[in-house]
Amino acid sequence: MTQIRIFPDSTALSTAAAALFMAAAKTAVSQNGRFLVALSGGSTPLALFQQLRQPAYAQIPWQQTHVFWGDERLVPPTDPGSNYGQAYDALLRHVPIPAAHIHRAKGELEAAAAVADYAAQLRAMAEDDSPFPRFDLAIMGMGDDGHTASLFPGPIPSAENTQPVMAVTAFYETRPAHRLTLTPQVFNDARQVIFLVTGAQKAAAVTAVLHGTHDPEKWPAQRIQPRQGQLIWFLDEAAGGNANGKRQTA
Secondary structure (H helix, E strand, O other): OEEEEEEOOHHHHHHHHHHHHHHHHHHHHHHHOOEEEEEOOOOOHHHHHHHHOOHHHOOOOHHHEEEEEOEEEOOOOOOOOOHHHHHHHHOHHHOOOOHHHEOOOOOOOOHHHHHHHHHHHHHHOOOOOOOOOOOOEEEEOOOOOOOEOOEOOOOOOOHHHHOOEEEEOOEEOOEEOOEEEEOHHHHOOOOEEEEEEOOHHHHHHHHHHHHOOOOOOOOHHHHOOOOOOEEEEEEEHHHHOOOOOEEOOO
């Protein structure tokens, strides 16, 4: 089931997302003894990260939380482009999460080695013989071209359907991508997936992804359809003005 929630501004959106994060963490720990979350990079989740370190969210069970990332650039963790570095500076260094529970993709490695290492980290947290764990929450963003994580427009590579994590080294627009990403099979196994999308520049993509023709090669965000989980789109008014969603007052 897909829900669409439209907020008056990005601040209200981030506050609601933080409340959902805390509720999901408490539920997961109560039911399974741990909370597994995949974070997103980019500018939109920064406000969420900064919210989560505030005293109002002190009840988040950080000691039982395990953090992964939906994608990562192939750069060292100290590089300004590192998704891990962004989340560490904005959130993780401020909360009592055990260092061993921070499962970063090692972007400083060569692509194949980084993929193998991240796949091993996923497998180590998996139940039974699965190659990856079932995430309790996956936080995702979307570009104005409809890309999400490092799933870009164009022909869908076979690795998306056969591997939990893959390298993305082809050219994207006019520059090499040099990234690794979780694949839709991991996102679509999550118990809950939330998209955080803000800004008028993304409104056309939001409308196309949610209400347009199904064309997952053109609109990669359409590839995210949880099989047994919940999908919620958090949109600010600028991005979601043309979406058919429930408008929130706070």
